[in-house]
Amino acid sequence: MKPIDFPLYLITDRTQTAGRPLLDVLRAALAGGVRAVQLRDKDLPDGEYVELARALRVLTREFGALLFINRRVDVALAVGADGVHLGAASAPVAEVRRRCGRAMLIGYSSHGLAEARQAVRDGADFITFGPVFATPSKAAYGEPLGCEVLQRAVEALPVPVFALGGVKPENLPAVRKAGCSHIALISAVSAAPDPCRATRELLANLGNPLPTAVHHELRINSYGHYLRRRFDCRISKVNVDAGFTCPNRDGSKGTGGCIYCNNVSFSPKDTQPVIPLEEQLSAGMAYHRHRLGSEKFIVYFQKYTNTYASADVLADLYRRALAHPDVIGISVGTRPDSLTDGALELLTEIARDHYVCLELGLQSRDDAILARINRGHTVDDFCTAVKRAAGRNFDICAHLIHGFPGERREDFLKSADLIASLPIDSVKLHQLHAVEGTELAAMYRRGEFVPLTLEKYVAAAADFLERLPAHVTIQRLYGSAPLAICVAPRWGLKNNQMWFAVVNELRRRGTWQGYRVG
Ligand code: SF4
Structure with a gap:
């Protein structure tokens, strides 16, 4: 249409x-x-x-x-x-x-x-x-x-x-x-x-109604285009597994982890801590060079909680990643309650001559949902972490999930208002999906988790983007897991297929990211 x-x-x-x-x-x-x-x-x-x-x-x-x-x-x-x-x-x-x-x-x-x-x-x-x-x-x-x-x-x-x-x-x-x-x-x-x-x-x-930050074809301020504008070349993120664990699993914050967490679903199979970081990097860079023609790279510390170690250990890992001449920076995924002053100072120092993105998991703006999914932190913890990290010359990215049991769509959409009220530069959003080995998969089998339909998720993602300020870059709109461990929903889409499903929904509506921001 x-x-x-x-x-x-x-x-x-x-x-x-x-x-x-x-x-x-x-x-x-x-x-x-x-x-x-x-x-x-x-x-x-x-x-x-x-x-x-x-x-x-x-x-x-x-x-x-x-x-x-x-x-x-x-x-x-x-x-x-x-x-x-x-x-x-x-x-x-x-x-x-x-x-x-x-x-x-x-x-x-x-x-x-x-x-x-x-x-x-x-x-x-x-x-x-x-x-x-x-x-x-x-x-x-x-x-x-x-x-x-x-x-x-x-x-x-x-x-x-x-x-x-x-x-x-x-x-x-x-x-x-x-x-x-x-x-x-x-x-x-x-x-x-x-x-x-x-x-x-x-x-x-x-006036041209589309804000300048928003890509006129995509109707979204995509992170890929932001990186291209900022660094004037094609850049890919390369995932590494640096061998961290998570305080929500080892007992220091909680046990059992978030109900949807199976880190196997997060990362490609070649990123395992037994493989030295440098080898993981080489394999990842070769893959992206060959597949996408990428010239420079951001090393993404993704699996588990990537600030959950002493500042010395973190400094060693981050510096090893940055040692490669084609690496322009790092992206560090972590929990909002696992950000020590030492880790923040280290990232601030690295950001003086490299690109840094701090990725903080919020997942839901509703404390009741955070408790139900055994997240182990509150919305307030997230806001505090963002405020502590702000003004340090690095990007802050918020992670969100839509489709939690008991979550109302209008409440999910209010997370765009929360993002807009904070100094957040970037967002990752994906649908809640159950993978094998998680409490969520068990809930699905007991009929306690009903996944969103693809149509509902696409519509909600478009609604969310319309409420999100145009300056916030979008890193992701979809979460996928290997089909072998994916329980539900099994949409079988590739990332770019979901991306274009949402873009097409915005086009159909004649709207764009930030359309409903006052
Ligand atoms: S905080 Fe992240 S790594 Fe830890 S249990 Fe939750 S999803 Fe898993």
Whole structure:
């Protein structure tokens, strides 16, 4: 399905063209940058309507723009339109969605939030919402809703919301202030003396809605692109197992570990502590050089708790990793309650001439969940660790998991607010999955853990990204385990397949990372 990636939605009205032929006006608007047109003129006789729809199909194709037909699904199908635009007086959204499947985009005209919510639940891909301002063409719909109501709709709906009704260049700042970056209009373009110029000015005033940190194709601030921007070459992370253990296993913080923990699922098989660090590194670098053409490397101390040793032991391990000329830095995964002052000082010193990323496991922003999964630390421990690590010239990455038993989606989404409130540079997110040898696998077999469906996880990941500030880089959106030990869910995806599933969901919605950040 095509993405809703057009900020300006032009609706036709042949009576509002200042006496000029509608097709001439539309051609000028398309030349000015309109990328989606809705044929409305619903008072036309059937034959003329279909004829106009066909002409518009040809014209919009010429400019690579989308064509929507107001209400008439039969006409949309007959002329090969990209979508239909429905409303309260048209066929129900759910019925049209059933009839057309995902091949047809569906827009919906809504005059209130409850109505819009229902349309989205029924399958609408975007909403035109209004009238926001007073306008003669929408007088029949009552008093204008205003920008506060518009803002509530933008915040509440998981699809693009187009401000409709009386939108003009002079009130665009108020629309943007309401968090709305999509507009639908008629006369501001079609009645303008120069529709091409009017379109250009509106688009320029709307601004490029994607923040500069966000990759325009991916709609995400990906860590890979961040590294490329920062170091101007292709960089891969190479996992090593430095032989650490974990205080949540050896009894100093807890025993048994987190209920999902089986470190075999974390790492490639060649990273075992019996293999010297330098050999693990060589094998990992050779693999990434060959497979991805990587030029430089970040050594990732991943398995167990990689600050759980004396500062001397840590210094020896980290320095050995940094000794290779192609290694630009280290990434150190640890628990928030296992970060001694000595470890922090060591990382601070290394960060003076190398890249350093400190990866802290939060997993959930809910203390009750952290207790249930035997995590052995609290949200407050995490916040304290982040604050102690901040301002030391290294990146801080937070690890999160979605799908814990008893976790509500809206609570998970609040973790984006927590991340936004802290000096965190990067995030790793993955679905909760049970692997052999864990308490979670036993819970799954007893029916106490029901994994998320792939669709629910992808939707939640997209929701999460929309709430996450654009400056936070995304390192991971998926957790995988070897199929031999993966119990559930067994999606069998590769990392990049999940990545693109989430990217495609953002494209479908016409949103991006940070879209819902105020
Ligand atoms: S903190 Fe990490 S290594 Fe320790 S038990 Fe939990 S998941 Fe495993």
